Structure formats: structure tokens, C-alpha cells
Amino acid sequence: MVLQEQEPGTSGPLVGQALPYLDAVERVTGAVPYTLNFELPGMLHVKLLRSPHAHARIRRIDASAAEQLPGVAYVLTGPKLRELPVNPYYGVVILDKPIVAIDKVRYVGDIVAAVVAVDEDTAAEALDQIEVEYEELPAVFDAEEALRLGAPLLHEQMPPQRATFADIIVSREPGTNLCNHFKLRKGDVAEGFRQADHVFEDVYSTPAAQHCPFEPHVVLAQWERDGRLSVWSSTQTPSSVRADLADLFRLPQSKVRVLTATLGGAYGAKSYIHLEPLTAVLALATRKPVKLALNRGEEFLEITKHPSKFYMKTGVTKDGKITAREIVAYWSAGAYADISPRLIKNGGFCSPGPYVIPHIKVDSYAAYTNLPPAGAFRGYGAPQAHWAGECQMDDIARALGIDPVELRLRNALHDGDTFATSEHMHDVHFEEILRHTAAQIDWGKPKRPAPPGKAVGRGVALALKSTVTPSTSSAALRVESDGSLTVLSSTVEMGQGSKGVLAQIAAEVFGVPYDRVRVVDPDTDITPYDQSTTSSRSTFSMGTAVQYAAEDARNQIRELAGKLMEAAPQDVEVAGGRAFVSGSPERGMTISEVLLRSRYQQVLGNGTYVTEGGLDPETGQGVAAVHWHHAAGAAEVEVDLATGQVEVTRYHTDVYVGRTVNPRNADLQNAGSVILGLGQTFYEEMLYDNGQLTNGNFADYMLPSFEDLPRAMTNRLVEHPGGRGEAHGLGETAVPPVSASIGNAIRDAIGVRLHELPITPEKVLRALLEQRGEEVNEE
């Protein structure tokens, strides 16, 4: 099927066009080859036995009856793990997670044993035959409590740290549950508070949530005859998974191959190493290919969003200039570190907000708790941080009698200002996006009249988010003898449309139609290194690498064409699928002819994009981000005064995009971010009873549906005025302002501040009753 109506040989700007997904036909015919659909000849299936206790010592485990069942090939338990030639502990930053539990379980759902069998039914039946004796231990579920003296200790020995990514700073203390402490020190907060006319102190919190990618985590593993390991994994980070597996099995990285197909959603859940070590160990023990796919209930136990608690202290002058912000943040990391050490750093340094503040102190703590591990979740700590900071900004504005938009504008960062990290900000547009966003809900004009029994309110929020820095992306681009382009990239297509975006960038360099480009799936044997498909970094970092690779390949074509046409390479132009002498388009030939007549057949271009930066481990000063994603959100709500029900009647977001590659994809990212934010604001919350998750299914854990959309929902992509700005990734940008703008709108409507997400009707109603001085009926 022709995706794009364009005459062959014509060229035009492709970057900026709303083109369909490159694989759109597969997407509407049910033919997307998700890892979930993969099978290997003779493969075995896995089911997992999980801990019923939040914290317990394993006294005894006996899987001998299970192993005897017909169809069962193998059962892995802690004692057997220790006999295998593998490091039993893994983790992207800290080696704290056993492949299956050894000695102890640390949360309800911790993997205790894995059964490998001919099919899933057989494996599931065998689980009942495994006997485990536990000795329960005291457990801790709250990050702040976990850091108190005498709290139950999750990891008695401090697990070793690995050198993974250059930006990660780890500060721990032996004998505590501290997983990481990030410090930011700028100026002198004591002095800043002395200069303040008013000091505001508030506490905000957010709950655990789950990403709920519709395709769960899926891994297939197979050991090859030559001793190499092949792993097919639904991961956002194939390069990182390869490195981690190589370490675990003490293999050179070249002996590990990670292949990643299109993902059925990820939102951060599939970042870094998860079930690959277990699946590879089971394949090793059985000498067979093995497939492990989680079910929905298990997905809730694999990885979560960090519950957070923020203590925000802000000093302001009477005319609304912020003099100091002191922030203490607690993040519940769950039982294992995953990427917590980095996330709480990024959530920490963005928590002062997009403002000029001379004196800042941030202490951001990740604590081990007896809950499922927490990791990357769309927004990466910024939604939690800005929920706190932006709610407080509104309360400050109201206390000082200053308009909330005006208060933000008096403090907002502009080009050349220094941020909390002391880096000089460039290409910032907070003032423009805030003014425009507020105007979309008629800010400054009278509120529209409320329907009977309801109150109307409006609120705004402003947010910034980093992109991981430093980071590296490499790409290669092969020009085929038929003149088409093949992009080799390890960026993972997880629904964001990265294949199309990279194809647009490559096609534009050559002036060939979009559908003359193929983008291959990540395969660490073939596609070059990429740090990760995370942090809204791919359009910018991988896009730049692909552009460099395309330019490199184009230069090679110019060389070859120059020789064939007896022209200097610098006089050869490549456009519209042809190479020709500048100024005389008739003196030329197709790219295919260049490759065939030169007998090169193909050329391969390479491109690498590396960014620089990093923070001082003691002060958090330095360069946190090569560029900053920024967004403003504005909400209008109606609050039902009898039921506490909140309806978002209008929502608008402005995001800074720099340069738009595909406006329809960009709109989808923004709409998706806002809708995710609505779920986080109003109902998404993992509920625990003594560490036991009570709503780990889609009947009890609500996701936003068609019926939950605001009556009007709009977004604007703000481009660099010069037209050639850096193309920002947009995967997360619009998420962080959602909750705070809605919280601020509710406060505007009913005069009540809610400090804890989610904002349920019960909480709103309780607040309304308390405000009226009425008894709160606990029923």
C-alpha cells in the first residue's frame, strides 16, 4: 500500500509533515509482530511462584514433587540458583535483586521459584506442588519510616554498585534502607529565608501506580551451539540489557545478542533489565529455548511508579520573588533499586521548578520498602515533584494576593538565567507557553457561570523535565542498490512512532519518498549502540545520529557520483533520489545507477551523537540536561458540591518542541501524556493491605477510558522562532503539569487545597464537609 502520495524523484521537506506510521498497515490488520507472538522451535514455558509475605525468611523450599510431574522440565529455586554459573544478583545500578529469592523474600509477589514445562497449563499446575516454609519478618511500607532508626532492614549487606551510566550518582549508608540520597546545594537557604517576607511549608504526596502496558513483559532466551546467548525481549533498553546479561554470565558483550520487536506499550515499565536473567538461566538449565510472559496481575508486581512525599518550604518577598526553596523528598523504591538512584536525582533537581531561585537545598531520598520495585514511569519523577511545587506556587500566590500566572511570570526562567543546578538556561520559553496556555482557559476574564450545585474553577501549572545527560546514540544508514535506505538503529518502537520519525529524517537528507526508507528493529548483533529508548530522547539523540549517518552516506554517494561524472564531489548534489552536478540537473544519474555503475552496490554511513554534562555528587551543581523539555498546562473544572465529583471541562497544554518532525505523532504524544496524567490525578493508585496489593487487575485499577476525556482537550506545539530549533522528544513533556493544574483549578473552584493524589470524589467531599464545619461520616 502506498502510504504517501509523492511522485518518485520529487523531493520536498518531509520533516514537519503529518505522515502515517511507516508500519500503519500492520497496525490495523493485527499483524504487528510483538514479542508476545514469538515462538522458538521446541520452546518451553514458565510460570512463577511468588511470595505471599511482604518480608520473610525462607526456612525451607522443596520442589521435588513439582519436578516429578509429567511435562515439567525444571524448577528453579534459590538453592539451585547458587549452583549455577551465574551471578545470582542483578540490577541496572545496584546488584540487589536475586534471579529467584535466596534466603529471603522482600515483597508480596517476589519470585520464589520458576517452573519450566511443555506448556503454561502444566507449569501452572506444578506451582501448587512446591512447598515453602516461611518465617515472617517485620515489614516497612513507607519510605520515610524505612529510613528511621530501627526500621526492618531489607538488605542486611549493602549490595554492590555497578558502573553503568555516567550521570548516576549513588550515596548510601550501610545498615540502613537508604537506596540513594541526592543532594543539591545552591547558595545559602538560611540566608534566603532571612530575606523572605513569608515562608510557606507544605507536604504533598503521590501514590504508587502501574504503567499498564497492554503487552506485558515478555522474554525468550536461547543458548546457541557456540555458547552465545540470544534473548528476545520486550525491552526499551536492548543495549543496556546486553551489557547486564554479559556481566551476569561473565561473557564478553559480543557473545550476548538482544533482539527487540515492536512493543505493545511501555511508558517506562520496560526500561532496564527485568526478566531476562531468569529466562536465560532457565534456558541454560534446560538446554532448551524458554519463553516467559507475565500476565496482567504479575505486571503490577514487576515495576511501579514511586510513591512520593515532598516537604516543600519556600520563602518569598511580599512582591512575590522567591528567595529560597528547601525541599526534602522521600521516594519509596520498593524492594529492589532498579533505576531509583537516577530517578530520585532527576526528580530532585527539577523539584525547585522552572524559576530563578538564588538559594536552594534539595535532599531527595530513595528508600527500600517491602513493596514491588519502583522505576521509570512516564515523567520520571517530574510529575511527583511538580505536583508539590506547582500546587504550592498557587497557594503562595493566593496568600500574597498575586495572580497565580503573574507570580510564576515574576520568577520564571528566561534565556541566560541560571537554574537550580547553576547551569545557564538556553532556548527556554516558559513565559510564552504560560501566557498562551492560560489564555486558552480565558485566564483573566470572569469565570463562566457554574451549573446548579456545581462550582467552576481554573488552574495552571508550569513544568520542566530533563533529558538524560550525558548520553550516546549511534546509527548507521545503508543505501541499497535500488536507491532505498535502510536505517540501522537500536531505538525501540514502542508505539511512539519512532520508526516513522527516523525515516522522515533520513528521507529528507536524500530527498527520497518516505516509504523508500526501512527502519530495522534493534538487534545488538547488527544495530549500533543506543543508550536507551527513554527520557524522551530518541527524536533528538537518535534523530541526530540518523541525520549524521545519512549525511555520511550522502557524502559517499557524492564521491562515487563525482568520479562517474568527472566532477568534484563538492559539486555533486543529491536530491530527489538522484545525484547530479550542481546547476545542471540533466548531468546526473539515479542513486541506484551510482551504486551499480561504481560497483559499490551499497554504501554504509555512520553517525554518533554524544552529549556532555553531569552533576557534582556533593552539590548537585553542573549540567543536568543538554536541553530542557518544558510544558504549561491549564485546566477548567466543575466540582459537584453534593458528590465531590470533578469533571475537567477544558484542558490545554503548550509544549516546547523546538522543531516538529511529525505534527500528528506529536499531538498524539501530548494527548496521550495528558490522558495518562488524568488517570494519575483522579484514580490510579495501587492499594496495599500490609503489602498485599488489593487492586492488581483492570476491574479494580481504573484506566482512563473514552468517557473520562475533558469536554475540550487541546495542545499547541511551540517551535523555535528561527525555524531550525532542536527537535525535542515529546514522550513525557505534557505529563508533569496535569495533576497540579487540576489541583489548582479545584482550589479555585471550592477554596480547598488537596495535598494527596489521587483526587477522589471522597477526598473532595470530605474537604468540602470539613470546610463547612460538618461532621465527616466515615461510612
Next chain:
Amino acid sequence: MKRQLTLHVNGRAHRVEAATHHTLLEVLRRELRLMGAREGCGVGMCGACTVLIDGQPVSSCLMLASEVRGRPIETVEGLADGDRLHPIQQAFVEQTAFQCSFCTPGMIMATKALLAENPDPTDEEITDYLAGNLCRCGSYLNIVAAVKSAAARLRQSAPA
């Protein structure tokens, strides 16, 4: 214990083997290798496994394969005519009415049932009808646009 049964899928009869507890979804995927219907939740709440039985949308994760013997089953794989996409599929492509696309086949099958019942639905009728089909990526606005575009297309091609 596995038993033989006959399923009528996309106009063709298929002999399959299934245990009594196997759902229609499992059998479609495992025995017939039709991968368009997908398990999102396993409890009938997300709609990713939606197929049509007697023209009505059902969650195939909640139906036992043995329950639907002999009844006409339609899946997304039966929509296109060779390389020619169904107008609903065409509209989903043109509007980019998806992101990760895991929910897309279910969304398309539910849309087919909707438009058979109501050829010219309003926005509200669309969101009401599709409320049981979740899209975690949040492509809802584009889906509504695609459903409207498909409806217009189908009305044009239908005999007056």
C-alpha cells in the same frame, strides 16, 4: 483433556483442539495463529480481545471456545480484501488512530459493530459505545476522528 471442535472464523470452518477451559482468545491465537485479538487484562475490562460473534462485539477472553461452536466469528484478520484495507482500517491509518496498536484490532472490531448498528454516530454515541475498549497510549481523539471518517466512507459506498 483436549477435544476437537469446529470454529467458523472469518467465513471458514476450522477444526481445532481445545481443552474445555480454553478460551476463544487462547484458541484463536494458539491454534489458529490469529494474533489480532490480544489479552490485555484477561477479565473482560479492556476490550483488546474483542471479536464479533453473530455480529456482536464480545470479549474473547471471557468466552470458552466450546461455547461458540458453529457460530460465525469475525476477527480483524477477516476485514481486508487481499491488499485492500476495509474502510475502517483505512480511516485508522489516515487518522493515525493508534500508538502501540495493541488495542487497535479490538477497537476496529467494536467500531465495525457500532457502524453496523448506527451508520452515523455522534461523538457521544461513539465514546459511549467504545467505552469498554481502553487505549493506554491515549489515542482516543484520533480514534473518534477515524470512526467518523469511516462512517462517512461507509455511508457513501452503501447503496442508497
